[in-house]
Amino acid sequence: MIGFGAGAGWARELRIVTIESAPFGFFAEDGKPTGMMFEIGNLIATEAGYASTNRIEPYQRTALSVVRGDADFVLRYGNADLAEGAIAVTRVLGLPTIVVGRAPNAWRSLAELAGKTVGVPRGGRFDPAFDADPRIQKYEVNDYAQTMRMLMRDRLDAGIGSSVGLYYNAIKLGIAKEQLGPPLVLSTQYFELFFCKANADPTVLQALREAVQRLEKRNAIRAVVDKYLHGYPWALTSR
Structure with a gap:
Protein backbone atom coordinates (compact mmCIF):
# COMPACT_ATOMS: atom_id res chain seq x y z
CA MET A 1 0.00 0.00 0.00
CA ILE A 2 1.40 3.41 -0.92
CA GLY A 3 1.17 5.94 1.90
CA PHE A 4 0.50 9.65 2.00
CA GLY A 5 4.13 10.64 1.59
CA ALA A 6 5.13 8.48 -1.37
CA GLY A 7 7.23 10.49 -3.77
CA ALA A 8 6.29 13.76 -2.07
CA GLY A 9 9.51 15.74 -2.04
CA TRP A 10 11.74 13.03 -0.55
CA ALA A 11 14.56 12.38 -2.96
CA ARG A 12 16.35 9.56 -1.13
CA GLU A 13 15.80 6.42 0.87
CA LEU A 14 14.83 6.53 4.51
CA ARG A 15 17.80 5.41 6.58
CA ILE A 16 16.73 3.30 9.55
CA VAL A 17 18.85 2.07 12.45
CA THR A 18 17.77 -0.81 14.67
CA ILE A 19 19.01 -1.57 18.18
CA GLU A 20 21.27 -4.61 18.44
CA SER A 21 19.46 -6.72 21.03
CA ALA A 22 17.66 -9.98 20.33
CA PRO A 23 14.83 -10.26 19.45
CA PHE A 24 14.65 -6.60 18.39
CA GLY A 25 17.64 -6.58 16.07
CA PHE A 26 20.31 -9.24 15.52
CA PHE A 27 22.20 -11.16 12.88
CA ALA A 28 20.90 -14.57 11.84
CA GLU A 29 23.16 -17.59 11.45
CA ASP A 30 23.65 -16.70 7.80
CA GLY A 31 24.86 -13.24 8.83
CA LYS A 32 21.80 -11.40 7.56
CA PRO A 33 20.20 -8.71 9.74
CA THR A 34 16.82 -9.61 11.16
CA GLY A 35 14.72 -9.13 14.27
CA MET A 36 11.37 -7.90 15.43
CA MET A 37 12.08 -4.15 15.28
CA PHE A 38 14.18 -4.59 12.15
CA GLU A 39 11.11 -6.05 10.44
CA ILE A 40 8.70 -3.50 11.89
CA GLY A 41 10.90 -0.57 10.85
CA ASN A 42 11.02 -1.87 7.30
CA LEU A 43 7.29 -2.50 7.35
CA ILE A 44 6.54 1.08 8.42
CA ALA A 45 8.75 2.56 5.69
CA THR A 46 7.15 0.37 3.02
CA GLU A 47 3.64 1.14 4.26
CA ALA A 48 4.44 4.86 4.09
CA GLY A 49 5.58 4.44 0.50
CA TYR A 50 9.35 4.91 0.89
CA ALA A 51 12.36 2.86 -0.03
CA SER A 52 14.66 2.31 2.94
CA THR A 53 17.91 0.91 4.26
CA ASN A 54 18.23 -0.55 7.73
CA ARG A 55 21.36 -1.27 9.72
CA ILE A 56 21.74 -2.83 13.15
CA GLU A 57 23.79 -0.88 15.69
CA PRO A 58 24.58 -1.10 19.43
CA TYR A 59 21.81 0.40 21.55
CA GLN A 60 23.64 3.58 22.59
CA ARG A 61 24.91 4.27 19.08
CA THR A 62 21.43 4.28 17.54
CA ALA A 63 20.57 7.49 19.41
CA LEU A 64 23.78 9.16 18.28
CA SER A 65 23.23 8.12 14.67
CA VAL A 66 19.78 9.72 14.60
CA VAL A 67 20.76 12.87 16.49
CA ARG A 68 23.79 13.43 14.24
CA GLY A 69 21.77 12.90 11.08
CA ASP A 70 23.61 9.73 10.05
CA ALA A 71 20.22 7.97 10.17
CA ASP A 72 16.66 9.20 9.75
CA PHE A 73 14.79 7.15 12.33
CA VAL A 74 14.98 4.47 14.99
CA LEU A 75 12.37 2.48 16.92
CA ARG A 76 13.32 2.31 20.61
CA TYR A 77 12.70 3.68 24.08
CA GLY A 78 13.52 7.36 24.42
CA ASN A 79 16.32 8.97 26.41
CA ALA A 80 17.84 12.41 26.99
CA ASP A 81 20.06 12.17 23.91
CA LEU A 82 17.11 11.56 21.63
CA ALA A 83 15.07 14.33 23.24
CA GLU A 84 17.75 16.83 22.22
CA GLY A 85 18.03 15.95 18.54
CA ALA A 86 15.08 13.82 17.50
CA ILE A 87 11.31 14.12 17.14
CA ALA A 88 9.10 11.54 18.82
CA VAL A 89 6.80 10.92 15.86
CA THR A 90 4.49 8.20 17.16
CA ARG A 91 4.27 5.27 19.54
CA VAL A 92 4.77 1.98 17.75
CA LEU A 93 4.58 -0.82 20.33
CA GLY A 94 3.83 -1.02 24.03
CA LEU A 95 5.91 -3.60 25.91
CA THR A 188 4.27 -0.48 30.08
CA GLN A 189 7.04 1.23 28.13
CA TYR A 190 6.71 2.21 24.50
CA PHE A 191 8.96 1.77 21.52
CA GLU A 192 8.54 5.04 19.64
CA LEU A 193 9.58 6.18 16.21
CA PHE A 194 12.22 8.88 16.69
CA PHE A 195 13.11 10.93 13.61
CA CYS A 196 16.19 13.12 13.23
CA LYS A 197 15.26 16.79 13.72
CA ALA A 198 17.82 17.96 11.18
CA ASN A 199 16.40 15.67 8.47
CA ALA A 200 12.72 16.04 9.35
CA ASP A 201 10.19 16.81 6.62
CA PRO A 202 6.55 17.33 7.75
CA THR A 203 5.21 15.29 4.85
CA VAL A 204 7.44 12.35 5.70
CA LEU A 205 6.55 12.49 9.39
CA GLN A 206 2.83 12.52 8.60
CA ALA A 207 3.22 9.60 6.21
CA LEU A 208 4.99 7.58 8.91
CA ARG A 209 2.30 8.37 11.51
CA GLU A 210 -0.46 7.30 9.15
CA ALA A 211 1.47 4.16 8.18
CA VAL A 212 1.71 3.09 11.83
CA GLN A 213 -2.01 3.74 12.32
CA ARG A 214 -2.92 1.57 9.34
CA LEU A 215 -0.59 -1.22 10.44
CA GLU A 216 -2.09 -1.16 13.94
CA LYS A 217 -5.63 -1.40 12.57
CA ARG A 218 -4.61 -4.52 10.61
CA ASN A 219 -2.77 -5.97 13.64
CA ALA A 220 0.27 -6.19 11.38
CA ILE A 221 2.72 -5.00 14.05
CA ARG A 222 1.40 -7.45 16.65
CA ALA A 223 1.66 -10.25 14.09
CA VAL A 224 5.39 -9.62 13.77
CA VAL A 225 5.82 -9.82 17.56
CA ASP A 226 3.72 -13.00 17.82
CA LYS A 227 5.94 -14.66 15.23
CA TYR A 228 8.95 -14.32 17.52
CA LEU A 229 7.21 -15.31 20.76
CA HIS A 230 5.82 -18.73 19.70
CA GLY A 231 2.80 -18.69 22.00
CA TYR A 232 4.38 -17.03 25.04
CA PRO A 233 1.82 -14.52 26.47
CA TRP A 234 3.74 -11.25 26.06
CA ALA A 235 0.88 -8.69 25.92
CA LEU A 236 0.31 -8.52 29.68
CA THR A 237 -1.53 -6.10 31.94
CA SER A 238 -1.04 -5.44 35.63
CA ARG A 239 -3.38 -7.14 38.06
Missing part, protein backbone atom coordinates in the same frame (compact mmCIF):
# COMPACT_ATOMS: atom_id res chain seq x y z
CA PRO A 96 5.04 -4.62 29.46
CA THR A 97 7.86 -4.44 32.00
CA ILE A 98 7.79 -7.59 34.10
CA VAL A 99 9.63 -9.30 36.91
CA VAL A 100 9.72 -13.07 36.52
CA GLY A 101 11.22 -15.92 38.53
CA ARG A 102 11.36 -19.67 38.36
CA ALA A 103 8.16 -21.59 39.02
CA PRO A 104 6.43 -21.73 41.40
CA ASN A 105 7.57 -18.27 42.55
CA ALA A 106 4.91 -15.65 41.90
CA TRP A 107 5.98 -12.16 42.93
CA ARG A 108 2.89 -10.07 43.67
CA SER A 109 4.54 -6.76 44.57
CA LEU A 110 7.92 -5.04 44.72
CA ALA A 111 7.76 -5.38 48.50
CA GLU A 112 8.06 -9.16 48.11
CA LEU A 113 11.39 -8.64 46.30
CA ALA A 114 13.03 -7.07 49.36
CA GLY A 115 16.33 -8.86 49.93
CA LYS A 116 16.04 -10.73 46.62
CA THR A 117 18.58 -10.56 43.79
CA VAL A 118 17.13 -9.43 40.47
CA GLY A 119 19.01 -9.48 37.17
CA VAL A 120 18.97 -6.10 35.39
CA PRO A 121 20.37 -5.71 31.84
CA ARG A 122 23.30 -3.30 31.83
CA GLY A 123 22.14 0.30 31.33
CA GLY A 124 18.47 -0.66 31.52
CA ARG A 125 15.91 1.54 33.28
CA PHE A 126 12.63 -0.32 33.25
CA ASP A 127 10.52 0.98 36.12
CA PRO A 128 11.07 4.02 38.38
CA ALA A 129 9.69 2.36 41.52
CA PHE A 130 11.89 -0.69 41.02
CA ASP A 131 14.97 1.44 40.33
CA ALA A 132 14.40 3.51 43.47
CA ASP A 133 13.79 0.60 45.87
CA PRO A 134 17.00 0.08 47.89
CA ARG A 135 15.74 -3.16 49.41
CA ILE A 136 16.04 -5.01 46.09
CA GLN A 137 19.49 -6.33 45.22
CA LYS A 138 20.08 -5.41 41.57
CA TYR A 139 22.58 -7.59 39.73
CA GLU A 140 23.84 -6.20 36.42
CA VAL A 141 23.79 -8.67 33.54
CA ASN A 142 24.96 -8.34 29.95
CA ASP A 143 21.63 -9.22 28.36
CA TYR A 144 18.36 -11.11 28.75
CA ALA A 145 19.99 -14.41 27.84
CA GLN A 146 22.34 -14.14 30.82
CA THR A 147 19.37 -13.30 33.05
CA MET A 148 17.53 -16.45 31.99
CA ARG A 149 20.58 -18.71 32.29
CA MET A 150 21.34 -17.45 35.80
CA LEU A 151 17.69 -17.75 36.78
CA MET A 152 17.58 -21.40 35.74
CA ARG A 153 20.79 -22.07 37.73
CA ASP A 154 19.29 -20.43 40.85
CA ARG A 155 21.90 -17.69 40.76
CA LEU A 156 19.15 -15.05 40.57
CA ASP A 157 15.80 -14.88 42.30
CA ALA A 158 14.21 -13.03 39.38
CA GLY A 159 14.86 -11.00 36.27
CA ILE A 160 13.38 -7.69 35.12
CA GLY A 161 12.82 -6.39 31.61
CA SER A 162 10.34 -6.33 28.78
CA SER A 163 8.11 -9.38 28.51
CA VAL A 164 9.22 -9.79 24.89
CA GLY A 165 12.94 -9.65 25.69
CA LEU A 166 12.76 -12.09 28.59
CA TYR A 167 10.40 -14.57 26.98
CA TYR A 168 12.13 -14.59 23.59
CA ASN A 169 15.41 -15.49 25.24
CA ALA A 170 13.67 -18.16 27.32
CA ILE A 171 12.47 -19.70 24.06
CA LYS A 172 15.96 -19.59 22.55
CA LEU A 173 17.37 -21.34 25.62
CA GLY A 174 14.72 -24.07 25.57
CA ILE A 175 12.95 -22.89 28.72
CA ALA A 176 9.29 -23.90 28.74
CA LYS A 177 6.54 -21.58 29.97
CA GLU A 178 5.85 -23.98 32.81
CA GLN A 179 9.36 -23.46 34.20
CA LEU A 180 8.65 -19.80 34.91
CA GLY A 181 6.34 -18.39 37.53
CA PRO A 182 3.54 -15.90 36.84
CA PRO A 183 5.07 -12.49 36.05
CA LEU A 184 4.71 -9.35 38.13
CA VAL A 185 3.66 -6.68 35.63
CA LEU A 186 5.04 -3.29 36.68
CA SER A 187 4.29 -0.90 33.84
Whole structure:
Protein backbone atom coordinates (compact mmCIF):
# COMPACT_ATOMS: atom_id res chain seq x y z
CA MET A 1 0.00 0.00 0.00
CA ILE A 2 1.40 3.41 -0.92
CA GLY A 3 1.17 5.94 1.90
CA PHE A 4 0.50 9.65 2.00
CA GLY A 5 4.13 10.64 1.59
CA ALA A 6 5.13 8.48 -1.37
CA GLY A 7 7.23 10.49 -3.77
CA ALA A 8 6.29 13.76 -2.07
CA GLY A 9 9.51 15.74 -2.04
CA TRP A 10 11.74 13.03 -0.55
CA ALA A 11 14.56 12.38 -2.96
CA ARG A 12 16.35 9.56 -1.13
CA GLU A 13 15.80 6.42 0.87
CA LEU A 14 14.83 6.53 4.51
CA ARG A 15 17.80 5.41 6.58
CA ILE A 16 16.73 3.30 9.55
CA VAL A 17 18.85 2.07 12.45
CA THR A 18 17.77 -0.81 14.67
CA ILE A 19 19.01 -1.57 18.18
CA GLU A 20 21.27 -4.61 18.44
CA SER A 21 19.46 -6.72 21.03
CA ALA A 22 17.66 -9.98 20.33
CA PRO A 23 14.83 -10.26 19.45
CA PHE A 24 14.65 -6.60 18.39
CA GLY A 25 17.64 -6.58 16.07
CA PHE A 26 20.31 -9.24 15.52
CA PHE A 27 22.20 -11.16 12.88
CA ALA A 28 20.90 -14.57 11.84
CA GLU A 29 23.16 -17.59 11.45
CA ASP A 30 23.65 -16.70 7.80
CA GLY A 31 24.86 -13.24 8.83
CA LYS A 32 21.80 -11.40 7.56
CA PRO A 33 20.20 -8.71 9.74
CA THR A 34 16.82 -9.61 11.16
CA GLY A 35 14.72 -9.13 14.27
CA MET A 36 11.37 -7.90 15.43
CA MET A 37 12.08 -4.15 15.28
CA PHE A 38 14.18 -4.59 12.15
CA GLU A 39 11.11 -6.05 10.44
CA ILE A 40 8.70 -3.50 11.89
CA GLY A 41 10.90 -0.57 10.85
CA ASN A 42 11.02 -1.87 7.30
CA LEU A 43 7.29 -2.50 7.35
CA ILE A 44 6.54 1.08 8.42
CA ALA A 45 8.75 2.56 5.69
CA THR A 46 7.15 0.37 3.02
CA GLU A 47 3.64 1.14 4.26
CA ALA A 48 4.44 4.86 4.09
CA GLY A 49 5.58 4.44 0.50
CA TYR A 50 9.35 4.91 0.89
CA ALA A 51 12.36 2.86 -0.03
CA SER A 52 14.66 2.31 2.94
CA THR A 53 17.91 0.91 4.26
CA ASN A 54 18.23 -0.55 7.73
CA ARG A 55 21.36 -1.27 9.72
CA ILE A 56 21.74 -2.83 13.15
CA GLU A 57 23.79 -0.88 15.69
CA PRO A 58 24.58 -1.10 19.43
CA TYR A 59 21.81 0.40 21.55
CA GLN A 60 23.64 3.58 22.59
CA ARG A 61 24.91 4.27 19.08
CA THR A 62 21.43 4.28 17.54
CA ALA A 63 20.57 7.49 19.41
CA LEU A 64 23.78 9.16 18.28
CA SER A 65 23.23 8.12 14.67
CA VAL A 66 19.78 9.72 14.60
CA VAL A 67 20.76 12.87 16.49
CA ARG A 68 23.79 13.43 14.24
CA GLY A 69 21.77 12.90 11.08
CA ASP A 70 23.61 9.73 10.05
CA ALA A 71 20.22 7.97 10.17
CA ASP A 72 16.66 9.20 9.75
CA PHE A 73 14.79 7.15 12.33
CA VAL A 74 14.98 4.47 14.99
CA LEU A 75 12.37 2.48 16.92
CA ARG A 76 13.32 2.31 20.61
CA TYR A 77 12.70 3.68 24.08
CA GLY A 78 13.52 7.36 24.42
CA ASN A 79 16.32 8.97 26.41
CA ALA A 80 17.84 12.41 26.99
CA ASP A 81 20.06 12.17 23.91
CA LEU A 82 17.11 11.56 21.63
CA ALA A 83 15.07 14.33 23.24
CA GLU A 84 17.75 16.83 22.22
CA GLY A 85 18.03 15.95 18.54
CA ALA A 86 15.08 13.82 17.50
CA ILE A 87 11.31 14.12 17.14
CA ALA A 88 9.10 11.54 18.82
CA VAL A 89 6.80 10.92 15.86
CA THR A 90 4.49 8.20 17.16
CA ARG A 91 4.27 5.27 19.54
CA VAL A 92 4.77 1.98 17.75
CA LEU A 93 4.58 -0.82 20.33
CA GLY A 94 3.83 -1.02 24.03
CA LEU A 95 5.91 -3.60 25.91
CA PRO A 96 5.04 -4.62 29.46
CA THR A 97 7.86 -4.44 32.00
CA ILE A 98 7.79 -7.59 34.10
CA VAL A 99 9.63 -9.30 36.91
CA VAL A 100 9.72 -13.07 36.52
CA GLY A 101 11.22 -15.92 38.53
CA ARG A 102 11.36 -19.67 38.36
CA ALA A 103 8.16 -21.59 39.02
CA PRO A 104 6.43 -21.73 41.40
CA ASN A 105 7.57 -18.27 42.55
CA ALA A 106 4.91 -15.65 41.90
CA TRP A 107 5.98 -12.16 42.93
CA ARG A 108 2.89 -10.07 43.67
CA SER A 109 4.54 -6.76 44.57
CA LEU A 110 7.92 -5.04 44.72
CA ALA A 111 7.76 -5.38 48.50
CA GLU A 112 8.06 -9.16 48.11
CA LEU A 113 11.39 -8.64 46.30
CA ALA A 114 13.03 -7.07 49.36
CA GLY A 115 16.33 -8.86 49.93
CA LYS A 116 16.04 -10.73 46.62
CA THR A 117 18.58 -10.56 43.79
CA VAL A 118 17.13 -9.43 40.47
CA GLY A 119 19.01 -9.48 37.17
CA VAL A 120 18.97 -6.10 35.39
CA PRO A 121 20.37 -5.71 31.84
CA ARG A 122 23.30 -3.30 31.83
CA GLY A 123 22.14 0.30 31.33
CA GLY A 124 18.47 -0.66 31.52
CA ARG A 125 15.91 1.54 33.28
CA PHE A 126 12.63 -0.32 33.25
CA ASP A 127 10.52 0.98 36.12
CA PRO A 128 11.07 4.02 38.38
CA ALA A 129 9.69 2.36 41.52
CA PHE A 130 11.89 -0.69 41.02
CA ASP A 131 14.97 1.44 40.33
CA ALA A 132 14.40 3.51 43.47
CA ASP A 133 13.79 0.60 45.87
CA PRO A 134 17.00 0.08 47.89
CA ARG A 135 15.74 -3.16 49.41
CA ILE A 136 16.04 -5.01 46.09
CA GLN A 137 19.49 -6.33 45.22
CA LYS A 138 20.08 -5.41 41.57
CA TYR A 139 22.58 -7.59 39.73
CA GLU A 140 23.84 -6.20 36.42
CA VAL A 141 23.79 -8.67 33.54
CA ASN A 142 24.96 -8.34 29.95
CA ASP A 143 21.63 -9.22 28.36
CA TYR A 144 18.36 -11.11 28.75
CA ALA A 145 19.99 -14.41 27.84
CA GLN A 146 22.34 -14.14 30.82
CA THR A 147 19.37 -13.30 33.05
CA MET A 148 17.53 -16.45 31.99
CA ARG A 149 20.58 -18.71 32.29
CA MET A 150 21.34 -17.45 35.80
CA LEU A 151 17.69 -17.75 36.78
CA MET A 152 17.58 -21.40 35.74
CA ARG A 153 20.79 -22.07 37.73
CA ASP A 154 19.29 -20.43 40.85
CA ARG A 155 21.90 -17.69 40.76
CA LEU A 156 19.15 -15.05 40.57
CA ASP A 157 15.80 -14.88 42.30
CA ALA A 158 14.21 -13.03 39.38
CA GLY A 159 14.86 -11.00 36.27
CA ILE A 160 13.38 -7.69 35.12
CA GLY A 161 12.82 -6.39 31.61
CA SER A 162 10.34 -6.33 28.78
CA SER A 163 8.11 -9.38 28.51
CA VAL A 164 9.22 -9.79 24.89
CA GLY A 165 12.94 -9.65 25.69
CA LEU A 166 12.76 -12.09 28.59
CA TYR A 167 10.40 -14.57 26.98
CA TYR A 168 12.13 -14.59 23.59
CA ASN A 169 15.41 -15.49 25.24
CA ALA A 170 13.67 -18.16 27.32
CA ILE A 171 12.47 -19.70 24.06
CA LYS A 172 15.96 -19.59 22.55
CA LEU A 173 17.37 -21.34 25.62
CA GLY A 174 14.72 -24.07 25.57
CA ILE A 175 12.95 -22.89 28.72
CA ALA A 176 9.29 -23.90 28.74
CA LYS A 177 6.54 -21.58 29.97
CA GLU A 178 5.85 -23.98 32.81
CA GLN A 179 9.36 -23.46 34.20
CA LEU A 180 8.65 -19.80 34.91
CA GLY A 181 6.34 -18.39 37.53
CA PRO A 182 3.54 -15.90 36.84
CA PRO A 183 5.07 -12.49 36.05
CA LEU A 184 4.71 -9.35 38.13
CA VAL A 185 3.66 -6.68 35.63
CA LEU A 186 5.04 -3.29 36.68
CA SER A 187 4.29 -0.90 33.84
CA THR A 188 4.27 -0.48 30.08
CA GLN A 189 7.04 1.23 28.13
CA TYR A 190 6.71 2.21 24.50
CA PHE A 191 8.96 1.77 21.52
CA GLU A 192 8.54 5.04 19.64
CA LEU A 193 9.58 6.18 16.21
CA PHE A 194 12.22 8.88 16.69
CA PHE A 195 13.11 10.93 13.61
CA CYS A 196 16.19 13.12 13.23
CA LYS A 197 15.26 16.79 13.72
CA ALA A 198 17.82 17.96 11.18
CA ASN A 199 16.40 15.67 8.47
CA ALA A 200 12.72 16.04 9.35
CA ASP A 201 10.19 16.81 6.62
CA PRO A 202 6.55 17.33 7.75
CA THR A 203 5.21 15.29 4.85
CA VAL A 204 7.44 12.35 5.70
CA LEU A 205 6.55 12.49 9.39
CA GLN A 206 2.83 12.52 8.60
CA ALA A 207 3.22 9.60 6.21
CA LEU A 208 4.99 7.58 8.91
CA ARG A 209 2.30 8.37 11.51
CA GLU A 210 -0.46 7.30 9.15
CA ALA A 211 1.47 4.16 8.18
CA VAL A 212 1.71 3.09 11.83
CA GLN A 213 -2.01 3.74 12.32
CA ARG A 214 -2.92 1.57 9.34
CA LEU A 215 -0.59 -1.22 10.44
CA GLU A 216 -2.09 -1.16 13.94
CA LYS A 217 -5.63 -1.40 12.57
CA ARG A 218 -4.61 -4.52 10.61
CA ASN A 219 -2.77 -5.97 13.64
CA ALA A 220 0.27 -6.19 11.38
CA ILE A 221 2.72 -5.00 14.05
CA ARG A 222 1.40 -7.45 16.65
CA ALA A 223 1.66 -10.25 14.09
CA VAL A 224 5.39 -9.62 13.77
CA VAL A 225 5.82 -9.82 17.56
CA ASP A 226 3.72 -13.00 17.82
CA LYS A 227 5.94 -14.66 15.23
CA TYR A 228 8.95 -14.32 17.52
CA LEU A 229 7.21 -15.31 20.76
CA HIS A 230 5.82 -18.73 19.70
CA GLY A 231 2.80 -18.69 22.00
CA TYR A 232 4.38 -17.03 25.04
CA PRO A 233 1.82 -14.52 26.47
CA TRP A 234 3.74 -11.25 26.06
CA ALA A 235 0.88 -8.69 25.92
CA LEU A 236 0.31 -8.52 29.68
CA THR A 237 -1.53 -6.10 31.94
CA SER A 238 -1.04 -5.44 35.63
CA ARG A 239 -3.38 -7.14 38.06
